[in-house]
Amino acid sequence: MPRILMTGAAGGIGTRLRQLLPPIYPDLLLSDLKAPADLAKNEKFMAAELSDLAQVEAICEGIDGILHFGGFAVEGPWDTILQSNIIGCYNLFEAARKKGVKRIVFASSNHAIGFYPRYHRIGPDVTPRPDSRYGVSKVFGEALGALYADKYGMTVTCLRIGNFGDVPLDQRRLSIWLKPEDMVQLCRIGLEHPDVHFEILYGASFNERSWWDNSRAYELGYRPEGRAEDFRDRALAEQAKLPPDPVGDFYQGGTFCSAEFANDNAKIW
Numbered sequence: 001m002p003r004i005l006m007t008g009a010a011g012g013i014g015t016r017l018r019q020l021l022p023p024i025y026p027d028l029l030l031s032d033l034k035a036p037a038d039l040a041k042n043e044k045f046m047a048a049e050l051s052d053l054a055q056v057e058a059i060c061e062g063i064d065g066i067l068h069f070g071g072f073a074v075e076g077p078w079d080t081i082l083q084s085n086i087i088g089c090y091n092l093f094e095a096a097r098k099k100g101v102k103r104i105v106f107a108s109s110n111h112a113i114g115f116y117p118r119y120h121r122i123g124p125d126v127t128p129r130p131d132s133r134y135g136v137s138k139v140f141g142e143a144l145g146a147l148y149a150d151k152y153g154m155t156v157t158c159l160r161i162g163n164f165g166d167v168p169l170d171q172r173r174l175s176i177w178l179k180p181e182d183m184v185q186l187c188r189i190g191l192e193h194p195d196v197h198f199e200i201l202y203g204a205s206f207n208e209r210s211w212w213d214n215s216r217a218y219e220l221g222y223r224p225e226g227r228a229e230d231f232r233d234r235a236l237a238e239q240a241k242l243p244p245d246p247v248g249d250f251y252q253g254g255t256f257c258s259a260e261f262a263n264d265n266a267k268i269w
Contacts, residue, residue: 003027004191005063005101007070007092009045010036013107013164014069016180017187018043024188031059032070050088056095065103065191068092075132075256085137093148103155105190106145108200110162110176111135114253116211118175123213124160124200131253142200149198157190159183160212161203167231168207171239172254175209179226189220196220211252 002025008014009030018036021028030036030045039045048055050070060066070092072084089106096104114131116122128139138160145156162176163169164183182205190196202214205226214222228235247265248258 001025001027002064002191003029003062004065004067005029005031005059006067007031007048007050007059008068008073008107010034011069011073013161013183016164017067017069017183020180020184021187024184025191029059029063050091051083053091053095056088056091057098060092060095060099060101063096063099063101065105066092066096066101067105067107067187067191069107071107071137072134075134075259078133081133081137085134086140089137089141089144093144093154097148097152097154101154103191103196104145104148104157105187106141106156106158108142108158108160109135109138110160110202111253111256112138112142112160114251114256116252117250118211118252121211121213124202124216131251131256132259135253135256146198155190155196156198157186157196158198158200159186159190159203160200162207164203168228168235169238170235170242172249174228174232174235175204175207175211176252177205177207177226177228177231178203179205179224182222182224182226185222185224186217189217189222193220 004025010032031048035045046059048059111131112128112135115129130136142158148154149156162178163173164178168174168177201217202212205224207228247261248254251257
């Protein structure tokens with residue numbers, strides 16, 4: 001069985017995947033800045049600061065594949081994003097190269113393309129239009145993944161994750177929801193599929209309102225279990241409680257677009 005490293009083990013996605021991945025990858029090494037509070041005795045954990053290359057090299061020793069969910073998961077000050085998501089991401093890929101890691105699944109984000117309007121259906125090959133400093137860091141990670149795939153022969157899959165959770169929480173999430181079990185499917189494609197070299201796939205379940213063409217994921221065998229419309233009434237009821245957001249409601253990135261927005265709407269729309 002391959003030995004898999006998962007960074008970001010204490011985060012929201014990592015916490016849920018700790019429950020779902022062990023039956024598939026029993027030799028799973030977890031990493032984060034600090035151990036999860038509920039770490040079980042049978043779970044293997046090594047702390048690492050992503051901005052410290054030596055620490056990242058240590059967690060990559062003897063690893064076959066990496067699920068990289070570590071880093072700063074929301075918008076933040078530039079220096080925070082720089083250290084965690086840009087320097088940290090470079091360190092992860094470089095350490096993996098040095099240690100002979102074969103495959104990396106990189107947690108990109110819908111915020112790499114958040115400034116596309118919601119009426120615009122897009123595929124994975126569009127020009128990035130990040131909606132935040134966080135989104136910029138995810139574009140960087142995708143570019144880095146392409147470099148390490150093409151120059152060093154690593155197998156890299158970038159997942160532009162929508163909204164990960166058990167149910168879609170509002171109207172926007174009806175378009176971008178990702179059920180945890182479907183995330184596992186996408187991770188397995190990245191770690192196991194023989195035809196992957198470098199791919200950008202959308203991290204989304206079967207969402208009939210989707211803004212994304214995820215046909216490449218389906219070509220690679222993806223068959224999502226989650227259907228967002230099953231939760232439509234609940235999501236729309238929650239949406240009705242939210243204040244209007246003319247900018248965020250227009251763009252795919254939602255409030256990441258409207259935060260700090262100072263542009264002339266007419267020039268972008």
